[in-house]
Amino acid sequence: MLYTLAKPSQLSLLLVTLWMLLLASCTTLRNYPAGQPFVYQTNVKVEGKFSKEEQKQLEGLLQQQLHDSIQVRSVAKLIGWKNGPRLFYKEIVNPPVYDSLNASKSVAFMEALLNAQGYFRDTITYDTTLVVKEDQLRTTVNFNVVPGKLVTIDSVVYNLEDDTLKSITDKNMASTLLKKGVPFSKNLISQEFDRLVNVYRNNGYLQFSFEDLIAVFDTVGIDLLRPTFDPIEQARQLQELQRRRENPSATVEVRLRVSEDSNRLVRYKVGNITVYPDLSADTANYIPRTDTLSGLQVVSYRDLFKPRIIAENIMVKRGDLYSHEQYLRALLRLNGIGSWRLVSIDPVPRKGIDTVDYVVKMFPAARYKGTINIEGSQNRGNPYVGAIGFGINASLNNRNFARAANQATSTVRYGIELGSKGQIQTQIVSLNNSILFPRLIPRNNWIPFAWRENARTVLNFNINNTDRFRWFNLTSFNLNWGYSFSRDNKLFTFTFPNIEYSFITRREELNARIAKYPSYRYIFNAGLVSSTILGYTVTGGTKKVSNQKRVNLEASGLTSGLIRNPFLDSNLYRFVKLDAEFRQVHQMGKSAFAWRVFGGAGIGMPRFERDRINQYLPFFKQYFGGGPNSMRAWGLRKLGPGSNSRSTADTIAPERFGDVQLEANAEYRFPLYNMGGVQINSAFFTDIGNIWFLRKNEDFEDGEFRADRFLQDIGIGTGTGLRVDFGFFLVRLDYAYKVKDPAKRGKDQWFNRWRLDNGMLQLGINYPF
CATH class of the missing domain: 3.10.20.310 (membrane protein fhac)
Structure with a gap:
């Protein structure tokens, strides 16, 4: 050296x-x-x-x-x-x-x-x-x-006077927090009281509260203080005292607090439900109109909302046993729709009987809202749109489209994408229109209520123009209809149909590449996508460890491809694409360790022997590596495919993409300094992975996926960076260098000499994963 x-x-x-x-x-x-x-x-x-x-x-x-x-x-x-x-x-x-x-x-x-x-x-x-x-x-x-030795719980007794409360308590003992051997603390008892109150209130006990419970605990052992003349009993007491000194424990008894309020033990059922969907500060000048449907009374002053829409979104029925959890879900759903700035639900118990009436007060938000903002963006869906870019958006939102609490949004966006040398290499203009329906359309009662409760229907129509200077001009249209279902920590999305049509104007750089590499002709093509998309996401973890699992499947042309006509034969993309991702973050005080694994593959499905456009995925559906969010030691779309050694120079083959991507990333994130409320952080990271074609491509030798060459094909990068956290967004500057470069051969693949200018600087918005 x-x-x-x-x-x-x-x-x-x-x-x-x-x-x-x-x-x-x-x-x-x-x-x-x-x-x-x-x-x-x-x-x-x-x-x-x-x-x-x-x-x-x-x-x-x-x-x-x-x-x-x-x-x-x-x-x-x-x-x-x-x-x-x-x-x-x-x-x-x-x-x-x-x-x-x-x-x-x-x-x-x-x-x-x-x-x-x-x-x-x-x-x-x-x-x-x-x-x-x-x-x-x-x-x-x-x-x-x-601190000495921690006292543990020895035994727990629930001494409740009401037989129904006893039965409910016994049925829910599996989730009790007070168990023999767990550390005793007042905080643990308080948490157990909260659990019991929630259980009781979800079973009709509307007026039961934390103050209605009391815990009596003994950390000494009262029985051991009682005098006895029996020498055998005295010996047992001495032995027990010795055990408690060595392993201190406590007995806990949960009781009902003595109270003159008998309403706390009344189980309530839901009575009348009255909804005021369009309240304002002054309703004196309006004549109310009352509509009764589905057991609800809808009292309107200004007729802003269709009564049927209100009934569909009130997830409470007359005659149901009162449930605080159901009450909260109804409140969260109504406030989450976005058509009202404030929704309150007041439970009003009737005196002397076991019935509670609901009064739902809803204050509409301003119907229209316009915004203009400048943003930094990232988009991994299209290899030529926004790997790291900046744009200006102007949007108009109608919070009550068609008087049905639907959210209609129209957005115009102009953006630019920066190249590896800081120059503007891509310009994007788009018009996006979407309508979010806070319910299923049409109604699908066969779907379980727990999933229908938080279901949404979405209609999207987008027009995008991407101008990649000296390469191509791509105009695309997208129309899709989809559904999203959420329950607990799970989100399921279903989009059908998803119609995309793109047409492309090739320019001198792309034509030059096609002249050298004929496969570019079959990848950079105009075409039609007629697909179904399924997505499933699960988020979870603990206070210190959070994780997310995501699976996405898209299939295009499997049914429409059965129709044979000249237009579909020459334009329809027929493929299946599946990718999955798992990410996890471990909090370690103010530091964190985050890691991610990603795998995806798509295969084109030719319909006949000369169907060249379906040999590979269409370029706007393909995978790519490099850039600020992927393999950071490589420039954007400069990695792979496989161990292909062809130069990525602008005059040779600068753009790399593939049908398969495998990648793993890890980061250790730690704070550096707080500068006037702005947190400066840093990280050490490593990225491992590559992209491949599934079928042999003569223009990219060693670019197809092969198990016997997998280790040779894998690229490895590592580095460090600075992150400036403004709270609402984060600016990231990462420096990475190649530890193993699959484009090289033999020992030259591995890092052997470091120079500052051999690394890659990446500018990103927010964390990469």
Whole structure:
């Protein structure tokens, strides 16, 4: 390996960087009490058998219990002057005078927290250290916490007086949080109370509340304190006391609190449902009209909505047992439609009987809304539209189209796509129109209600023109009708029909490529897509680990391809395309580890021997690698196919695409600095994958997928980057270099010498996955 001495300019840059880092490590003080001991720092140290994560979490909770007069408050600064220039430093403002009384109060607060967490045998001490610097008496307070052993639950008893409540409780015991052996804490009991209240209120107990339950717990063992003269019983008690010392436990009894309010034990049924769909601040000048349908009374003042639409979206029926969960679902559905700015549902219990009436008040939103915005965008659906681009959008939204609470939106967009050298390489103009119906059209009662409840119907019509300078001009039309069904964390979409028609004008660069590589003629073609699209997405995880699974299937021309006529024979694309993705994010404090795997394949299905346009997927349906969201060590559409070694120079074969894509990505994301409320983050990442053709393509040797050449074909890139998080969007600048380049051969495939200009800079909007 060759080593060289740094140039003077490089050495100067290194010294300046080190100086800035030294400045960034400084802490300054402002408005401190001169000549008096003041709190400069507080430390909380937890001792015991804890994992690092548990210890860090408990120390954080204890730090929050410090008395206000002992808390140190600091402000992050970007630039300033304090005995010289300062960059990225911390400033302590108005540090409090140290008072041991406040430290003792903090100990009491910490003990209360530990007791609530199930630690009843804690020991907390504190000490101080004093550092004198000129007129500053900097006092550091160190709290040493030994929580002792955590108390666990030994037994749980539900002592409820009402037989129906007992039966409901027994049926729902599988989801109880109070189980033998779990750590005891007041917070856990509070969560169990919340669970019980939800269970009871979903079974008709409208007026049951948290305050109607009480928990009695014993961490000592009352039975062990009763005197006895039986030596065998005394021995048993001593043995039990010894066991409790070594493994402290608690018995818990859940009871009904004594109350004079008898309504808490009444099971209510739904009575009258009255809906006011068009309320406003002043309805005195309007004469109300009442329509009765499907058991509802719809009282309209301004006749803005069709009564039938209101009835279809109220998911509550007269005579149903009251359910708080059903009430919330109805409220969320109505507020989520978008035609009303506010919807409230008031349950009104009738006095003396077990019936509750619903009053639904709905305040319409402004019917029309127009917006103009500038945005950065990414689009992986079309390899020539917006890998990273900027655009201006103008849209008009009708929130009550056809008086049926439908959302009709028309959007005009002009955008540009930047090439790898920063030049404008693509220009996009589009007109998009969509109508979202907040129900199924037509009504499909055979679909289970749980899926119909959150079903949507969508009609889309789009016209797009993509002008790829010196390559082609592509105009496409798209019309589709689709449905979406959501339940819990699952989303299912079904689009049929999806009609796309594209026609292309080839320009000099593309014609030059076709002259060299005939397969381009069959890929860059005008054509018709008549497809069905199925999508299924599942999101989930825990508080610290979130994940998403997605599967998408598109099939074109399988039925319409049976029709034989000259137009369809020469224009209809016939293919099946399937892709799947799994992504996961692990939160680790302020850092995170994110990873993703993606696999997709599409196969053209020729209808006859000379059907060349279906040898491969149409180019606007093909996969591609490289760019800010994929294999970041390669430029946009510069990777693959396979281990093809042909140059990606503009005059040879710059555009790469394929019928298959396999890719895996991983990132470790971590914070750097908060600059005036804007978070600066960084990441280390690696990308692994490639694209391939399914059928042999003479123009791209070694470009087809083969299992025996898979490892040779795989590309690997790695790098780091900066992310500027503005909250509502994130700007990302990544630098990546090739660790393994499939376009090279033998040992040359692997990285052997790093140079700064060998890497690739990628500008992106938001996270890549």
